[in-house]
Amino acid sequence: MKHQVARIHPADNVLVALVDLPIGTEVPWEGGFVTTAEAIPAKHKLAPEGLAPGQDVTMYGVLVGQAREAIRPGGRLTTANIKHATDSYDEHARHTRAAWTAPDVSHWQDRTFLGFHRPDGRVGTANYWLVIPLVFCENRNIQVLEQALVTDLGYARRKSYQPQTQELLSLLKAGKSVEEILNADLQTARDDAARNRPFPNVDGIRFLTHEGGCGGIRQDAQTLCGLLAGYITHPNVAGATVLSLGCQNAQAAMLQDEIAKRDPQFAKPLYILDQQKLGTEDELIGTALRQTFAGLMLANQARREPAPLSKLNIGLECGGSDGFSGISANPALGHVSDMLVALGGSVILAEFPELCGVEQELVDRSVDQPTAERFSSLMKAYGDSAVAVGSGFDMNPSPGNIRDGLITDAMKSAGAARKGGSSPVVAVLDYPELVTKPGLNLLCTPGNDVESTTAEVGSGANIVLFTTGLGTPTGNPIAPVVKIASNTALARRMPDIIDLNTGTVIDGEETIEQAGERILDYVVRVASGEEVAAVRHDQTDFIPWKRGVSL
Template identity: 85%
Template sequence: MKHQVARIHPADNVLVALADLPPGTPVPWDGTTITTTARIPAKHKLAPRDFEPGDLITMYGVLVGKVRQSIPAGGLLTTSNIQHATDSYDEHQHEKAPWSAPDVSRWQDRTFLGYHRSDGRVGTANYWLVIPLVFCENRNIQVLEEALVNDLGYARRKSYQPQTQALISLMQAGKSVEEILQTDLHSAENAPQGPNRLFPNVDGIRFLSHEGGCGGIRQDAQTLCGLLAGYITHPNVAGATVLSLGCQNAQVSMLQDEINKRSPNFDKPLFILEQQKIGTEEAMISKALRQTFAGLMQANQVRRQPAPLSKLNIGLECGGSDGFSGISANPAVGHVSDMLVALGGSVILAEFPELCGVEQELVDRSVDTETAERFSHLMKAYGDSAIAVGSGFDMNPSPGNIRDGLITDAMKSAGAARKGGSSPVVAVLDYPELVTRPGLNLLCTPGNDVESTTAEVGSGATVVLFTTGLGTPTGNPIAPVVKIASNTALANRMPDIIDVNTGTVIDGEETIEQAGERILDYVVRVASGEEVAAVRHGQADFIPWKRGVSL
């Protein structure tokens, strides 16, 4: 029989409802029976005893809230009776935590088929980039996309134009508003055609439009150039076409400096065009088309070859989280993280606003005091910048998070941090620095999932594991984003965007470790070219972080 509730950590003093519990439901727990005094929705928290104002709430073994109104045993924890609270931390009290690596013997000889680059890194895909240095070039980027994508066989999106045509026909036939609203249009859909690529070894051409490059402050331009350089030098990228206006803050020389920082012996084809030097739009677009086509011919010469799993760099991300994320999807991904670290690979844990409350654990896991101090410095600076504009990490949970059981930022963070497993923190990076060390890397990014995913890939992630409890279609232009559901209901409701279901852990069908092994097996297939849902849909989200406050 499936349990009604669960306690995540032995030190926790609240329970998680695993199913909807109506008022008056008897809940057997720890030798006694708790009777619910209110409806406890699945994913939400149940009080196993009476709580009074000022009492502390513990989940995942850490402080996640403080009681502000009395809660009876069997009562529901809500935003009205609980407020955000976390323990303080001290980077100077760094006590290196011991780590027992998981047994990865059966994975030691596994390989994936990747694209080997001259700098020793191995990509999981092979893309060509077309990038504007400034938002003024976004229109020209769109013109190039219209000229290249369809004829080269890279169109991926389903067309809904036949549905519009069917609606026009119905109106012209005199159908009423009510009849049109009741019409089933599925038969009028056009599914996308399978890939018929002129360049079969090039996975696609990606067009990274953005709103930066000029205005703001010079540091914004420098940071943008660092991010773009991270994409151009990325092992999933074969080469790039860059469009510059000429007068913007993000100068070509700035981009080239950032490329040299990341790849001193950079040898990929790179074409840079400056509109104010070339002249007319027609001249610029024509030259860009010739150069891009020639670059694609070069990129098509690269083939997938076997590579050890130590060459993987995995980004860890969550979005649309729910009250099950921290007990199914995130710890399962955490097990993947630990396995990959044990195999010599790299992983990236980001979203600093969603590490609020678990800082001391990460300090203690840092390999040395310098690493611990840098993490503490970046966390405190980020938190102070949020407070300075009247916000704070406590304002991070979204309405969807709260609706599905994550009622304080500390509660959300304690579950989100489980994506990072338990391995040592080998490095702390500030956005948009490059990962250079195998092991668990912390990267300072917002909690906003697209900004954070964009950043992780810019820092070198070749695959992103993205957990979700509510569902999101998010993808990335150059790295496959594996969408992992925290609950079976979501996986069944949105199968077109979900790649892996870990609701099996909640359902009692497998352990966290078994789910993690299943995810890693899927990652190996994806790294070898199997398409994830976001790639099939052409979902390629790209949002640079302008270093203001974003939670």
């Protein structure tokens, strides 16, 4: 049965509206009623006992804001009457915590997925070939290679809207009016070249254009090479073709050093071409085509074989969050995270600006003092860099977040952090370091959806679980990105981009644990090759983080 409101934690002094509450609505609460003093839209918060000026606002059991002014009992919390506030934290004052109680995973202990086993012991959930520029000067040549390879090899996946343009031109020639044009029923087309793939065991060729590799500072080039090395050595990748101009900061030797850091025994086919050495475009493109084709022949020899769930490395992501994300989709992912950790797998919690206000909890969950200190150091340095340019973590919530109930960064962060479950933090990584330990890893990234997803995959995530309350099509070139709706209305409105719905928790149809079990079952199928919406749509977003201030 669906309730009208929810209190997330016993210590909270605000409630979340689960449905639209008109002014004067009597909401059953703690043996009595709360009468709404104004209209409270679903996903927004109300103060059941009112708030005094300066009074702390608590959600998820942590400080998420302070009242700017008096708020009547049953009044709505808004950006006008609430300001961002968080508790301080100290990496040296760790509390004694009870040992973590892992969830019962006996049902999953013997489950396997069908993946691609790599020489370094990792297992891929897909099998891609990469074509990468070391510098933005090569982006055009990458696009030339894409035009030459994708359609003829059966990897064109995008819908074509060209038939709509042709229909519109026909209507124009027929003398139709503007009104008739606006109301025309137009058709789309999809390329069916995939039916004729000569390399059926290769899921695709991915072309990772970017705007880096030269200019900026030398550390930018080093960081970019580290990220690209993370993709080349990734278990979802069979090999790569790399185009270098020759004179840029991101030199081929730098890339090879970064590859060796991540995989000292690197054994995948890797072709690096230097345009300034090869000379003409014809020579460069012709050589790249021959080498890429040969690499695809080698990649096609791979086959899916059973692997334990401990070989899964899951990135946890959210984007277009709403006021339900922290009480449905994110805690459901938290349960998935805990189950995977109990099974010996790895999970990555990133988006450091969206951990603002829950730092002490993560410090306390760290397995040792150096881990706690590294997390604190990275958080403080990131926060200071934002303040230095006149910004701050408090500016993280987007207009869409605010419109749908996330009115302070701390409120957003407290809900976002629930994706990480309750297991110990085994490692803290700085971008773009590689995950090497099973368990919960924290990765320093921006809150920006695509930058963070790009980073998680570069650090080894072979699947990304991405929660959204407003809807976003974000994908990744090499890792399946599973889109999980926080509310049923979104799942119904955008079924073409949503894979799973956890609005069932809000609707009272299942528990968080049941939703988590359903998600994990879907993850096993995706890891074995079932396509997610982002893959079907050829959504291959890739944005390296340039280590500037990005929230």
